Amino acid sequence: MRDAARRFLVFLLAALSALSAAAQEIADAQIPQLRVGIVAFLRPSPNEPIIAPTVKLLQKLFPRTRVSTSVMTMQELSRAIQNRSVDIFIASAGFYRQESVNGASAIAAVAHVTHPNPNSSEGSAFVVRRDLPVSSIEELKGLRLMAATPDGFTAMRVAQGELLERGYDPLTFFGSTQYSGPGEKIAEIVKSLKGGTVDVGIFRTCWIEDWMRAHPQDKYEFRVIEPKTTIGACQSSTALYPSWVIAATPHLSPDVSRTIAKAILDMPATDSGHFWSLITDFSSIDNLFRKLRIGPYQYLREWSVRRIWESYGTILIAAFLALLALVAHAVRTSQLVKKRTSALRDSLAREKELKRAAMQAADHIERLQRSGIIGQISSMIAHELRQPLATLSLYTKGLRRMIRPGIDPQSVLGILDQIENQTERINSIVENVRSYAKSKTASRSPADLREICRAAIRSWQETGRYQNVSVHFSAQESIWLTVNSLEWELVVLNLIKNAAEAQKNMDHGLVSVNLARRSDNRAELTVSDNGPEVGEQVLEALSKPLASTKAEGLGLGISIVRSILEAHGARLEFSRNTPSGLCATVSIPLS
Template sequence: MNLKKLLSTFLWVLILVISVPCLAYEGLTVKIGYAQGLELYHQSSILKETLEYLQKKIPNYRFELLPISSVDTQEDIKKEKIDFLIAPSNFFVELSGGIPFTHLATRIFDGTKDPAKTVGSTFVVRAERNDIQSIKDLRGKNCAASLPDSLGGWLAALGEIKEHGFDPDNFFKTKNFTQFQVPDVLNSVLSGSSDVGILSTCILEEAEALGMIEKGSLRVINKKTDDLSPIHCARSTQLYSDMSFVSLQGVPEPLVREVTVALLSMPVFDHSRWSVENDQYSIRKLLRELRLGPYSYLRDNSLTGLAKRYKTEIIAFVGILLFLIFNEFNLRRLVNKRTRQLSDALKAKEEADREAAEERKKFATLEKNGIIAQLGTIIAHEAKQPIATLTNYLQIFKMYLDRKNDNDAFSKDVFENMENQVSRLNTLVNSVRNFAKQKQNPQIKTDLVLITQKAIRSLEATEPDIEKVKISFNSKLKTALVLADPFSLELLILNLLRNGAQEAVSNTAKGSPILKVELSLSNDNKSFILLVENSGNLMTDKDLSRLVSLGESVKPDGLGLGLSIIRGIADLHGADLGFTGRDKGGVIASLRIDQLHV
């Protein structure tokens, strides 16, 4: 029960609140403004009948008509506190954006095919003016019109002139604005003061019907032959919407609703009635083409006017320009960045190539020295015994000749020369052997991890087919210190890697060539074990024995010098070098070298 009372009270309060604006207006004066330039004839036929009908249908209010200046429109509306406004449709196009309003109704001619298009202009000249037959003939003539802001009495005519390709601003020689079409414009043409007059649609027919002028005394120029004209009135231009009735901001909604209903229910008056039809687009288009009203800025060729006229294009251009500038700077930044990166990469590559070249040169020299040392050792070792034998035979032969007392001067000279040459050859052999022994570099503290990594990098830099091989290096040791000659040890590891890589590339039957390198500590923690494992052909016991043998190669065209070199380097470092076969094909080379305890 309490809830029902509460809801009932709330509804009554709501109704009271809604009714307050209407009650505040009830019994008060409602001010209806009208454009001051409206011709007297229209004022009597439209304003008077509309005002009387509103007063009849809505008796609770007193309706009052007030003239509004076409110059100080907004000031007059605010000053007079206008509630409703009646004016030509172009008037509201110019007013839009200045004062908020709501369109209620537009005057149309009853029975027309297009009610939204009812007003236009009519060019009239005296009937005897045979020199004027078209709009082109009106150029340079004297013109009479009502007001410069009249839609039917001037603006529509300018639009037609422009549509025919002429400049409406400089089309007529003189322009005489008389304020009223009837009788001022008619009298100006008939008296000869003006060559042509501009009338709103149906003004000519109404003046003739009222007997104000003799029928046929005026002739219409550029007469349209279609049947769109209201009640078949003559016209020279296209048609536009007629006068509109609008409510201004602040008028209570109930009052607006009552006025709207009254206007739309008002019977036909003077062949006209109020309707909701309205065509603002064609009027806006006309004013834009004529650069008038809200489009008058199009006539301004100053920087401000041009900026306002081409605001959208300028914003778009500036936006595109800023985008292009930003894009240019961004491209330059990216190009500079990429150039620096490329330059750095090229420098790094050049540096790597230079280091690789130096390393190759060092290794080539070391390898050549190793080969020379090995060859010198072999030659010296093998030549030592033949030289000793040759010396012994010379001594025996000399003793034989001494016994026979056959020591002539020539024989003695020959034996001395032979002894000298054999002694010289023996000295040369001993020099080679001593050179081979004295050419070794001193052994120092060396990190086997770093040496192995360096050998892998050298292999990658020097072998053309190394990209085909999948190389992996596995070491759980961060450092592995040994006592060694770094270059010799690196040459040893590099030879193992190169031989393994070449075998993997040449003889791997299935899958990618594999080259695995693993470094670990022996179980007794006294030495390091380096394993180099590569894929390839299955190795027989004979092949493995050839690898172990000094001076033999498993390659068809190999000389075995590489194996001799790495075995010699291993021996110099007290390291053990061995080879075993892989189950899937290939070889595992192992190098065991003593750990350096610091």
Template sequence: MRSGATYRLVVALGVWLVLLASPAWARTEVRVGVLAYQGEAAAEHDWAPLARALDQALPQHHFELRYLGLNALWQAVEHRQLDFVITHGGQYAAMESQLGASRIATLDNPRWPSPGRAVGSAVVVLAARHDLQRLDDLAGQRLAATDPQAFGGYLVALRELHQRGIEADDLSLTEFSGFPMERVLDRLETGRADAAVLRGCLLEELVRSGRIAPGRFRVLEPQSFERTGGYPCQVSTQLYPDWPFISLRHTDRALAKSVAAALLALRPLPDGPSWTVPADYQPVRDLYRELEVGPYAYLRDTTLMARLRGYWWIFLALSVGLVGWVIHTVRVESQVTARTRDLQRALTERDAAHERLLAQQEEASHLSRLSILGELSGTLAHELTQPLASMANFAHSMVRRLDSGRYTPELLLQASRDIASEAERAGAIVQRIRRFARKRGAVRQDGVPPEMVQDALELFVRVLAPAPRIEVRDSWPTGSTISCDPLQFQQVMLNLLKNAWDAMQALPAHQRLIEIEIGRQPAHCTISVRDHGCGQDDAGMARLFEPFFTTRPDGLGLGLSICRTIVEAHAGRLVAQRPQDGGAGLCFIATFPAHD
């Protein structure tokens, strides 16, 4: 009996030692609170990939995500039940002020123009409410929102109304439905509210998922952000920074550093978010200060008499200082005048320097165009020789017929027409070259990308003989345009075509192929130019857009740098990447803001 008990004790002790030595047993738990504004199931679907990625990046830890509402999340932080928090920028601003929280990363969603301009509010009404067309029409109406502390679900829209002179007291009623946020739409459907506040893009997501019918609701006063990179959804307000990943006051600093490094190193996940360096949340603080809520709620209860009673000694010191300031003002008046003159002179010099910089940039762009023509001018003579030779042949034929007497008016008329046609052809070639080489300032106008690409191709083929085979795939929708300088657009295209041609010089003529694809994303025009040449190694890819970097012995290394500057000046992007099919060559992709 004793030997059996001893045996069981030894076995239990061995199992305990094995579990203790196991890496999984030794993993520490990291608790991350996540704001579940659409409910726990939706939050788990959105954020579970992040937990798995962090588990893989930091295998010594196990990340547990807890999905909570606004109040529950705040209470969990106060009771130190969490190590990190993922929530909207408004709650972060309050936690930073009152609980000592700090951001270590910000969501980086490719759908938004930038991490600092990602969150807005959509004020939604029933499509049949034709009496509500502007935010100003909401005065005296009933408003449905998620929670008094909801950022995109209430406060962002409230600030927009405040800036139009409509306060919360001016509304007939503000009813808060709680989470999930889509409950506010039930208030509209049942007639309990005239308007509702949704976080930006939630309405579009509900329509795509089939949970609400298209056209049932509409957004009041949709804002336009085309000049600043566009926005994929309809919102009624300005944009604010995306959600931060927050480290708390009691969080271990070494753990916070490890998590921050892991977040920034994560590759974009197919079903999860990616992260970037912390954004500037000053616009969020400005919102709270303007509305006098959250960390600035004390401003509502402050009156002049209360301040006088509580801070009399400050007002006394200010009074003494005011007397001293009056005396001091007389003495420094002359100094202020002198410094004002110096400042005006400095501003004048700065403006002059800015004008010189713009002129130098235009000069560099002009020289780049001349460089392209210079590199291609060797073949320009061949293109002009054909019409000139034809005109000479027609003229000599007319002379011979006149000398021999074998001519008719019809023959002379046809020969004259042929000479005129060839002269117009040569003149068109020269005029196109002159227009491209002409030095002038930038002029923006609406243009159709396929037409502008075709103009660039005609010029490229004209001055290049023999030209490579060029295939164009055009999926550009009818009626869409982009705002750009046609000459600068043509300069970018010629640079990319010339680079593609140079990259394929080692190939046989029948293998030289340039592929061009023109398409549209929701708010952007995308133009890609691909060659099938030698490509670039990793070091070359990293330096492609550096000024004066070139792989050609006779190159200046300015073409791609100037092209990127031109595209970015049009609020676009120019990137280079290897072909997705794994083939040879490089693919340059330029994007421009598009509009209908």
């Protein structure tokens, strides 16, 4: 018995503590005035029975606060929220979502014991006279419409969303549209339907059923088009949306909002079965407003950065990614083009090189062919000259025996010596030509290149040609080589002859022959003239085999010179002289 008394005492203290805390919370939340705004709804409304108990609860919750209520149109209530002249309001869920952009916050939504889900409680019904020959929403196109207001949620917006969902423009779907006005003026729609002045009326779900129950004479006058959703005995032509909402304005303190929310949610159901419940999903309303481009989505009616992003964000992202892919493709293509261009350039370079090699091969073949002709000519010359030369030699010897008395023998002998020397020289030349024709190698022996140059100059001077051209020779020292002296004399003689011929029409020509030892173990022989200026074509032609600068020349002289020099490892190059003329340079290895 004593334990039971102790437990009762603990329970009593705990209850008193809880009551004290609740009283303290209510006291902390007391405000001097609580202004409640109620949107002018269409009567009769199934949700109307919850309004009076809710106001009474608020008055009891704040006993020292003056709780005032005001019924306003949607436009008036919207201005009151913005002007901070209401603290909480009761309206359709659609109106609340429009005002959420101004900071309104939902506390609870109306539900019913027969359909307790507040997320889907209301819709709209297209109502016609029973005798009107239409059975689908599509058949309503072009008919005369009457609704309560142009911006009521279930009175117009939900029905417009249904038409838009079916691909119709709700602003042009009906032939004409009239409005009765809010509140009890909605009865004008019924009167107009019965009188035949309009064909279609839009009502909130359950409104027409409540009307026919209150007016039994109209029970069989009307019907709902395409009743696809039912709530109890009520029919709807559209999808269902959240019902009425009680919401706090942004300037109401959080403590007061929390106190109201707790009391509202604990409020028992009314005799009609209505109660306040938490609402968790406004997405259906948001999607409706987005399609209609109203409320928070009003900006979609105007072109702006936000609308462009909302409407075409995915497309813009795809376009941007496509652009990036295109740029990447262009960069890759550019790199491939560069690679291909480089490969093509290399291919062209190889092709040019092959062409150059082919041309060199063709030139070589031509040179061989022309050299073959020269060989044949050389054989002919050698064959034909041997007999006259032999005869000349016999006559010379006979002349020695036939010298008559009285003639100065020394003078005759001198002439004969010259004839014999020249005969031997001609014979040596013929033997060398025969050697070239038979591809034989001429014999070589040590010789002083300086003396070979002097001998060539004497031979040139003895010819007596081009008396207007003088030859100047310069050599600081002797340069010994193992060579065929006659071949090298022929080289120097040919170079001097070419230089002199270039100046044959000048008054005072000069051929300069210079021999010097270089520091790289080579000797250099230059034969230059001060003849006419040499063109690029002439200079280029001199570098080819069997080339000649004279129109009537076969190019044999330079070709023979090059052959002799190449056989001795030397090379011949031509360059322009300053200020005019040509310079032939022979580079000779000494080892």
